Amino acid sequence: MTQAWRCLRAIRLTATSRCFSSTAHRREIRDLADLPARVHPKVKETSNHDLLALQWPSPPRNILLVRKDDDTEVQTALLEYVNHIRSSYPDIAIVFERYVAEQVHHNFDFPVYAPLSENSNALYQEKIDLTSTLGGDGTILHAASLFATAPRVPPILSFSMGTLGFLGEWKFNEYKRAFRQVYVSGAPSPLKSTDDPDTSSASTAKPGALQTWSNIKGKSMGHTRSSRILMRNRLRIGLFHSDGHRLPHEPPFAHRDHECEDIFALNEVLLHRGALPHLANITILIGSPPHQRTLTTAIADGFLVSTPTGSTAYSLSSGGSIVHPLVNSLLLTPICPRSLSFRPLVLPANTPITLRIDGSNRGKEIEVSVDGVRRQQGLKAGMEVRVVGEEVTKPGEIGQVADVVGGVPSIVRSGGAADGEDHWVGGLNSLLKFNYPFGEDG
Amino acid sequence: MTQAWRCLRAIRLTATSRCFSSTAHRREIRDLADLPARVHPKVKETSNHDLLALQWPSPPRNILLVRKDDDTEVQTALLEYVNHIRSSYPDIAIVFERYVAEQVHHNFDFPVYAPLSENSNALYQEKIDLTSTLGGDGTILHAASLFATAPRVPPILSFSMGTLGFLGEWKFNEYKRAFRQVYVSGAPSPLKSTDDPDTSSASTAKPGALQTWSNIKGKSMGHTRSSRILMRNRLRIGLFHSDGHRLPHEPPFAHRDHECEDIFALNEVLLHRGALPHLANITILIGSPPHQRTLTTAIADGFLVSTPTGSTAYSLSSGGSIVHPLVNSLLLTPICPRSLSFRPLVLPANTPITLRIDGSNRGKEIEVSVDGVRRQQGLKAGMEVRVVGEEVTKPGEIGQVADVVGGVPSIVRSGGAADGEDHWVGGLNSLLKFNYPFGEDG
Amino acid sequence: MTQAWRCLRAIRLTATSRCFSSTAHRREIRDLADLPARVHPKVKETSNHDLLALQWPSPPRNILLVRKDDDTEVQTALLEYVNHIRSSYPDIAIVFERYVAEQVHHNFDFPVYAPLSENSNALYQEKIDLTSTLGGDGTILHAASLFATAPRVPPILSFSMGTLGFLGEWKFNEYKRAFRQVYVSGAPSPLKSTDDPDTSSASTAKPGALQTWSNIKGKSMGHTRSSRILMRNRLRIGLFHSDGHRLPHEPPFAHRDHECEDIFALNEVLLHRGALPHLANITILIGSPPHQRTLTTAIADGFLVSTPTGSTAYSLSSGGSIVHPLVNSLLLTPICPRSLSFRPLVLPANTPITLRIDGSNRGKEIEVSVDGVRRQQGLKAGMEVRVVGEEVTKPGEIGQVADVVGGVPSIVRSGGAADGEDHWVGGLNSLLKFNYPFGEDG
Amino acid sequence: MTQAWRCLRAIRLTATSRCFSSTAHRREIRDLADLPARVHPKVKETSNHDLLALQWPSPPRNILLVRKDDDTEVQTALLEYVNHIRSSYPDIAIVFERYVAEQVHHNFDFPVYAPLSENSNALYQEKIDLTSTLGGDGTILHAASLFATAPRVPPILSFSMGTLGFLGEWKFNEYKRAFRQVYVSGAPSPLKSTDDPDTSSASTAKPGALQTWSNIKGKSMGHTRSSRILMRNRLRIGLFHSDGHRLPHEPPFAHRDHECEDIFALNEVLLHRGALPHLANITILIGSPPHQRTLTTAIADGFLVSTPTGSTAYSLSSGGSIVHPLVNSLLLTPICPRSLSFRPLVLPANTPITLRIDGSNRGKEIEVSVDGVRRQQGLKAGMEVRVVGEEVTKPGEIGQVADVVGGVPSIVRSGGAADGEDHWVGGLNSLLKFNYPFGEDG
Numbered sequence A, B, C, D: 001m002t003q004a005w006r007c008l009r010a011i012r013l014t015a016t017s018r019c020f021s022s023t024a025h026r027r028e029i030r031d032l033a034d035l036p037a038r039v040h041p042k043v044k045e046t047s048n049h050d051l052l053a054l055q056w057p058s059p060p061r062n063i064l065l066v067r068k069d070d071d072t073e074v075q076t077a078l079l080e081y082v083n084h085i086r087s088s089y090p091d092i093a094i095v096f097e098r099y100v101a102e103q104v105h106h107n108f109d110f111p112v113y114a115p116l117s118e119n120s121n122a123l124y125q126e127k128i129d130l131t132s133t134l135g136g137d138g139t140i141l142h143a144a145s146l147f148a149t150a151p152r153v154p155p156i157l158s159f160s161m162g163t164l165g166f167l168g169e170w171k172f173n174e175y176k177r178a179f180r181q182v183y184v185s186g187a188p189s190p191l192k193s194t195d196d197p198d199t200s201s202a203s204t205a206k207p208g209a210l211q212t213w214s215n216i217k218g219k220s221m222g223h224t225r226s227s228r229i230l231m232r233n234r235l236r237i238g239l240f241h242s243d244g245h246r247l248p249h250e251p252p253f254a255h256r257d258h259e260c261e262d263i264f265a266l267n268e269v270l271l272h273r274g275a276l277p278h279l280a281n282i283t284i285l286i287g288s289p290p291h292q293r294t295l296t297t298a299i300a301d302g303f304l305v306s307t308p309t310g311s312t313a314y315s316l317s318s319g320g321s322i323v324h325p326l327v328n329s330l331l332l333t334p335i336c337p338r339s340l341s342f343r344p345l346v347l348p349a350n351t352p353i354t355l356r357i358d359g360s361n362r363g364k365e366i367e368v369s370v371d372g373v374r375r376q377q378g379l380k381a382g383m384e385v386r387v388v389g390e391e392v393t394k395p396g397e398i399g400q401v402a403d404v405v406g407g408v409p410s411i412v413r414s415g416g417a418a419d420g421e422d423h424w425v426g427g428l429n430s431l432l433k434f435n436y437p438f439g440e441d442g
């Protein structure tokens, strides 16, 4: 890899020309399709068995920025953040969702990228190296949904703003440090810094060419540790007709060409009675044929199959236990079941679960939602949702480096006393007010 | 009252002519408005402080029959039941809801009654002496909803068929005994029986005239105890604009002339996020100005304010305690609250509770449902639901006879070991499977 | 009653001599038995139907002070409080529990009272006009236990110190205002004040003589509202052998002469497996013979029958609903039941509940505790705890004055925005952290 | 391995002499220490990823029988079972706990074994090849406790009798088939049967010699599948003084020589207030130094750290979720916490959890129990229980054979429709009455 660093200077010079050569390119939206292919990060097993160390084989180039809508604080932060990335990491191409790009591109004096053709989800998963979100958990869920058809999701760096952020741990005012740490993860350390300001905005000569870590403009990289990653496992979800054929998914979760393959969810899939205040009858089956068994036919407002990540979302409100994201499992949580004896279940992640709309619901449609996004078309009697935890391959031993397939690599916050730790316990206390003590001053 | 019984025979003769004089009247739907005014029953305090003894000042005449729809078993039972009432109690006028009358009247060779004008709810409460239902709890709720604007509801005799009947305790095969017992409650006991079959179908000379107990056709009345009544208290519900003006209710709960007065619910009023899988923000206030206090602003799928009767309905599914119908209280139960620390509350029945749609819901409409019937129009930010338990006046001392104002007088099942007892404990075990024991043989 | 006020001045003069005539009487513990008989307060129904107005027919004289042990802050406060009462209301006799009197009497230069004979509980209920507690809920529970055999409990004025006080609402720094308000409740208002310091420490000539409101030393009484009272209903508890004979209670709940009559609890009665980690089998019966029904035989760590007051105590921790103290009811809450389908129940206060130790427990003893005090001797197979809500008679109409029988008259906090309101809703929020919101700033 | 089978016949002849040579050996208890060393089974990964196939390298010889006490049905079954094993598998040595051996040995006309020296637990884990239990879950827990100090536990074959058996799935009437299947698991299939009755009771020539599968007396082995094993992971538990030194465990969990090492629990470790009805204050820490974090200080009746196996035991009663035994996790479940916001947690099995007795408990001792067995000596302020899931190594790929270290290998029931399946889902329904439907007919 050292080879890459050597050609640093030369490349930077050309890179400059890419971005600033022509004012014509400014305030412009270019097609994401034109960017070079994605850089797949590697991960290294750490001694803290729970977290993995991020390792870029070459620096990330295509950064997707996802923001919460209709929030001026977020909007202001976005501009500051993008300008910082652009000036400090000039090699980086800034990508937005198309509608966002249209709203914001005139704020920047450089071109931004967005998927300009139809198959936006497919493009994201081919091109995006890193996603960064500004907003709350809903923003992270939305970002993840853009990769709902992808077995390999780029790392997500999330800043919580405006609303409760249980999933995204970074404060916005840490953005410079946070971004730098992610950027250099895997780079030979310390990066040699150059003092020559002229050469500091290096980038690749042309899209697709090998890229290396740039010197961060005007600053030495210093010594930095790799970012730590918490792999959040997802659900794999298929929808089926009573005759066994697949039903299509709807955007933002859709495959291209209306393919009806499985999609992935970060929090949960929900079946719910919807607007009509009458109960849903749902049969729950465990396992896959020929080992499939009926667990129960249940009458309820709805059902959730949730990931451990989702255990602090809707499942929590429905009375489910709180499950650490690294417990390899699925939660089956009923919503207002018409039974005194339905207790939430935690099953192994590899357990196939089928939720079948019972015949007794007759005309009634049962609504299905994924990560808080409702499918326009509800499910009718006989239709099924089939769910299983996604399969994840990880490096097995400390120090081993590997590709990760499966899961959403979430960059955990570093710094302070609990540097590089998993912040889950802290979040229980500070955000969920877990076991909040009785008494006056609480 | 003995005066009434003396003229028994004469009246019967004329009564016959009312119903059978002309074949032209058969298979006909007549207007409920033509029937004589309602007979208000009295109640007597019993030594079993929980239950009241039913006392008709004169025999009930106008019986409203409410059935579960689309159920052939129920339909068959209805015909049998109506024919029995008609032949054994020929004085009685059989009333249906209009759409039911249209479906069933051709099965009978005598006229049936239904509200043929608009103000059906108003008519029911002016005319109906007794309601009898065939179906499940939903049927009883529907029957009660026809009296949702009435401070004084006629007694309800309910037969459970087809579905779980937690509210209606009688089995259909007990219908003869059950009906007779209700009919004669308050009659001098034993009624003198006549053996003359010709005279056995007595009734009133003309609508509105004083009526007395008929000899039940071909049978001596024997000695019977008064029916026992469990008073089920209701909620009083008003809907309000943010400017304090009232919103109208919708059928079946509507007042005549689109009056926006309070209505009554037997189970609960529900605020719910509806079809959109996003949380509702609702502020809950306790008490009425100037003593009103904010309890909390809560984020949840929804909220229930429930009667004790409703404590075994939706509130149960949402984790509420089971409250005996005679505990004079209201339940405030959240549905999937986004909080670890929202515990269901039980408040005194006379506590005014206000649920205000919080401004933060912005455009989103929150759905409001009463006893399982959803209002077409949802509530917007600032709108309020105001709820309080209805006021009920009852006789205070054992043996005292009084009018009852408020509550739904529900006729409890008699016979067997626990004759005249409140069957609530039994229902917990046999229907709700309360504390169902672990183990093989269940 | 005006007669009483007229002889004010004369009486005061003699009263002085009672207390200060001889230094020999200082630092002395006198027998509570020597004090005059108790003054039973009356209550008046208020427009705020929930709370009653306290009305002394003549000023309270014998004040029992109950404090939390082993707490120096409480101890310091106690001295300040007693000295204030003594100097401002010199007619008042200060009573302590005997062991407390022995610890504290040397701090005072006047005699204090305590029960010096055996039957202390009997004495308290004959002599005490008002109880005042310094400490937490445990202190209030203890104070109530001293009246566990009394159908009529004197009002309790509680200051919370040191630990969470959900039951006692006053802050200690309000003690002067609080005490004065209680003291003058029912006095003609405004009391005529005299400026003559010599006459300001009036009291009764001799114990037993009629007493009247003293002018509070050196101060005009001004205009004060009556104190507001929240009546907290208790449980009535009996313990029975399998042969139907009663078992005795143990101190502090014991009757005199080891009588085995019912006792009263403010929070709850608890049956529990105790130290052995094996389940208890308990049969629960509802009603009294011949209408008694078996609710269930349950296997659990234990069971609670709780008052609404106790609903925020142990029952809360066991998953019970929060029930407002004015809901006239009993809670049946299981502790760790070996069942998926045991839901807490709320029953009418007049429901007799029997908890019978099942034969299957064989040798094992089940522990029984009342308000957190464990009976030394556990219960064996066949033994029963029988519980029912105490009967309470209250004035029925606004403005009506009456004796109250039953319940613990708890003086609610006045002042501030919610003057004279029931502070229950406030306590839920400030102390129990009810529906504590998620998010950063807590 | 085929070598072993070849010398079958010769060995059998000598083996016979071991057991029947002398009547002097009958009705005798011999020392378990005299038996040959244990045969460690292997396991093979199956296509049903959840279950492992049992593989004996040579036939099991030393069978420990554990029974429920004081149950005549169990006692009768035990005799029948032992006599069957003895006559059909004459090579097998029958082992009992010492007190059981003393009670039962006179029923048998052959010697039985028991640990006659002190270190019984150490002996069991050196000698026992297979444990078989007759009784309920308590019996299985007791059997597991005999291996509480062993990293490698022999397989357990459990017959449920008398009480609910959620852990033991076999019915006693299946004992012949069940035992045979376990016995031959791993044998070349089909075993060659000999028709020579004289040679059918083969056994080893002398203790310690190589042994092979015997022909089951008078019967051909036919073709049998290997038994399927569900590995139930345990907790590793240490008790510590406030100064960091270890506290000893007590029997049946004790190590030899009062060593204070960790022990293993199958269900849970419990901290509880015990007999005194006052709350326990416990600080919960997650992780191990230097990454240890305080989760919370909680006030409760107690706390459970439970395995997934234990999730259907005490944790269930305390409101915990039901966790499948193959979810590699720990449950932290509070018992009656004095908080509205303590939700049960599910943590990765490798999370170290520390429960520290808070200083505020002062003199009070907190009781500690393991799998339902209470330690005589409670824990005082400052003392700690440290818990982590045991580490388990398993074969990674289908068809691979390996030793298992860690976990209790539990033989699942075979036969019928769901042959060789994990019966957990079935148990939820049939035993725990999971989601038992409302309605009349149960």
Ligand SMILES: NC(=O)C1=CN([C@@H]2O[C@H](COP(=O)(O)OP(=O)(O)OC[C@H]3O[C@@H](n4cnc5c(N)ncnc54)[C@H](O)[C@@H]3O)[C@@H](O)[C@H]2O)C=CC1
Binding pocket: A136, A137, A138, A139, A141, A163, A164, A165, A166, A167, A267, A268, A309, A310, A311, A312, A313, A314, A315, A317, A318, A370, A371, A372, A373, B277, B278, B279, B300, B301, B335, B336, B337, B338
């Ligand atoms: N009653 C409830 O609790 C409901 C919860 N939801 C949850 O909302 C999610 C969608 O989120 P939004 O689009 O933002 O909807 P939203 O605007 O309705 O907010 C959902 C809330 O859940 C929080 N949240 C989301 N994921 C979380 C997680 N994994 N852990 C902890 N908190 C989490 C968010 O911070 C936000 O406070 C769904 O996946 C579902 O889990 C949706 C509907 C009802």
Ligand SMILES: NC(=O)C1=CN([C@@H]2O[C@H](COP(=O)(O)OP(=O)(O)OC[C@H]3O[C@@H](n4cnc5c(N)ncnc54)[C@H](O)[C@@H]3O)[C@@H](O)[C@H]2O)C=CC1
Binding pocket: A277, A278, A279, A300, A301, A335, A336, A337, A338, B136, B137, B138, B139, B141, B163, B164, B165, B166, B167, B267, B268, B309, B310, B311, B312, B313, B314, B315, B317, B318, B370, B371, B372, B373
């Ligand atoms: N998740 C839930 O538990 C939901 C419950 N409901 C309840 O359904 C009621 C409307 O009933 P339907 O029109 O029949 O709707 P439905 O056909 O959806 O059935 C509701 C179920 O609740 C039972 N039920 C109704 N009132 C009851 C009571 N007081 N005690 C015990 N069980 C009771 C009925 O027997 C039926 O099994 C609503 O008032 C609401 O309480 C409505 C929606 C969801």
Ligand SMILES: NC(=O)C1=CN([C@@H]2O[C@H](COP(=O)(O)OP(=O)(O)OC[C@H]3O[C@@H](n4cnc5c(N)ncnc54)[C@H](O)[C@@H]3O)[C@@H](O)[C@H]2O)C=CC1
Binding pocket: C136, C137, C138, C139, C141, C163, C164, C165, C166, C167, C267, C268, C309, C310, C311, C312, C313, C314, C315, C317, C318, C370, C371, C372, C373, D277, D278, D279, D300, D301, D335, D336, D337, D338
């Ligand atoms: N796991 C639990 O929650 C347990 C609760 N208790 C409760 O403790 C009571 C005895 O109190 P202490 O002698 O002070 O014992 P304690 O010193 O163990 O404290 C009990 C706690 O309960 C609170 N408390 C008591 N009564 C209350 C009420 N009515 N509403 C709200 N909070 C209340 C107290 O403020 C204190 O925080 C018992 O009557 C029982 O209700 C007793 C044992 C266990």
Ligand SMILES: NC(=O)C1=CN([C@@H]2O[C@H](COP(=O)(O)OP(=O)(O)OC[C@H]3O[C@@H](n4cnc5c(N)ncnc54)[C@H](O)[C@@H]3O)[C@@H](O)[C@H]2O)C=CC1
Binding pocket: C277, C278, C279, C300, C301, C335, C336, C337, C338, D136, D137, D138, D139, D141, D163, D164, D165, D166, D167, D267, D268, D309, D310, D311, D312, D313, D314, D315, D317, D318, D370, D371, D372, D373
């Ligand atoms: N309130 C409760 O639920 C309590 C439960 N226990 C449990 O009892 C266990 C000890 O058992 P025993 O000595 O038989 O005591 P025991 O005679 O008190 O019975 C405990 C009950 O728990 C069942 N059980 C035990 N382990 C189980 C499991 N893993 N899954 C499902 N059910 C299970 C048994 O079948 C029996 O019904 C402890 O490990 C603890 O889990 C102990 C005390 C109280």
